[in-house]
Amino acid sequence: MKKIIFLCLSLLLISCKDKNKEIAVVASTDTKQNQNSKIDHQLREVKKAVIAPKIDGDMNDPIWKETLWYAFDQKWLGEDYTFKDFFGRYKMAWTTEALYILVEIKDDKLYDQHKDPLTLWWDDDCVEIFIDEDNSGGNHQFNNNAFAYHVALDGNVVDLDESQNPVLYNSHVKTKRVTKDDVSVWEFEVTVYDDSYKEGKVNDPVILQKDKKLGFAIAYNDNDGSKERENFIGSVFIPGEEKNLGWIDADVFGTILLVE
Template sequence: MKKIFFLYLILSLVACRKETTDKTNNQLAVTDQEDTLKTTTKKNHQIREVKKATIVPKLDGNMDDPVWKEVIWYGLDQKWLGEDYTVDDFFGRYKMVWTPEALYILVEIKDNKLYDQNKDPLTLWWDDDCVEIFIDADNSGGNHQFSNNAFAYHVALDGNVVDLGKDKKPLLYNNHVTTKRVTKGDVSVWEFEMIVYDDTYEEGKVNDPVILKKDQQLGFAIAYNDNDGSKERENFIGSVFIPGEEKNLGWINADVFGTILLVE
C-alpha cells in the first residue's frame, strides 16, 4: 500500500512540474511575440516601381547620366498648402533609382524666385525654399513627428538637411542626404543621394543603414516649399494626393506617404 502511495505521489509531482513548465513556456512565447510585433497602420497607395541603377548617378546637378534616360518623370503637382499657383510661379517633377547603398532622386523645379531668409539652418527652415523628402524604411506608416519611425528631410538651398529629433528639437542630418543643385534662370536641377535608416536609428550613436534590395517596399513622398519673399512659405506642393481638408500631414504621419517598390 505504501509503495502504491509513493508511486502516485511521484507521478503527481512530475505531472504538476510539466504543467508549470508548459504554462511558463507558453507565456514566454506570447510575451516574445508581443514584444516583437510591430503594428502596421498604413494602407498602400500610389505604388510606384523604382528601377535599380547599374551605374550610380554622379551628383553634379545635370540630367545627362544614362540611368536618368531610362526612367520616367513623376509630378510634384499636389497642393498641400497655400493659394492656387500658376505654371509661371512653380512647376516640379522628379525621377528615382536605387542601389543597395542608397536611393537617388533627380528633381527639376521651375521657381521664379529662390528665397532663403533664415541663414541659421535650424530656424524656421520650412519657411524657406526647400525640397522635402519623406522616407519610411519599412513602409509601416504611423506617427513619426518626434521619433525615427520615419524621416522628413528638409533640404535647403545651401544643402543643409533638417528634421525634428526625438528631443523635439531640429537636428542636421547632412550625413543622411547629399545633394547638388544647379540653377539656370528660373529652373533648378537637384540631385540627391539618400542613405536610408530605419526606426532603430539613434542620434549620436553608430547606426547601420538599411541595405536596399529587390522587392523591398518603402514609404516615400517628396514635396517643395515655395516662398517668393513672404515671412512664411506661400505654397507646399507634394507628390501624393492626401484626402480631406488638412493636407500638411507628412511631417507627422507616415500613413500619407506613397509606396515605392524596388525592382531590377
C-alpha cells in the same frame, strides 16, 4: 503512485509553460502587426541603378534615361498657383547604399530669406524628402520612426530631433542643384537609416535590397518673397482638409518598392 502523480503534474506544468510561450509569441506578433498598420497607397516601383548616378545636377546618367517622371501635383498648403509660378517633377533609383532622386523644378523666383539654416527653414524655397525606412507609418514628429529632410537652396538638410530641436542632417543627404533661368535640376543621394537612429551616436545605414518597401513622399516649399511660404506642393494625395501632415504622420507617405 506518488511518482506517477508527480510525473503527471510535471508534464502538466511543462505543457502550461509551453502554452504560455505560444500565447506570448502570438501576442508579440499581433503587437508588431498592429504597429505596422500603414496601408500602402501610391505604390510605385523604383528601379535599381547598375551605375550609381553622379550627384552633379545633370540628367545624363544612364538610369535617368530608363526611369519615369512623377509629378509634384498635390497642393498641401497655399493658394492656387500657375505654371509660370511653379512646375515640378521627379525620378527615383536605388543601389544597396542609397536612394537617388532627380528633381526638376520650374520656379520663377528662388528665395532664401533665412541665412541661418536652423531658423524657419520651411519658409524658404526647399525640397522636402520624406523617408520611412520600414514603411510602418505612424507618428514621427519628434522621433526617428521616419525622417522629413528639408533640403535648402544652399544644400543644408534640416529635420527635428528627438529633443524637438532642429538639427543638420547633411551627412544623410548629398545634393547638387544647377539652375538655368527659372529651371533648377536637383540630384539627391539619400542614405537610409531605420528607427534605431540616435543623434550623436554611431549609426549604421540600412543596406537596401530588392523587394524592400519604404514609405516615401517628396514636396516643394515655394516662397516668392513673403514672410512665410506661399505654397507647399507634394507628390502624394492626402485626404481631408488638413494636408500639412507629412512632418508628423508617416501614414500619409506613399510606398515605394525596390525592384531590379
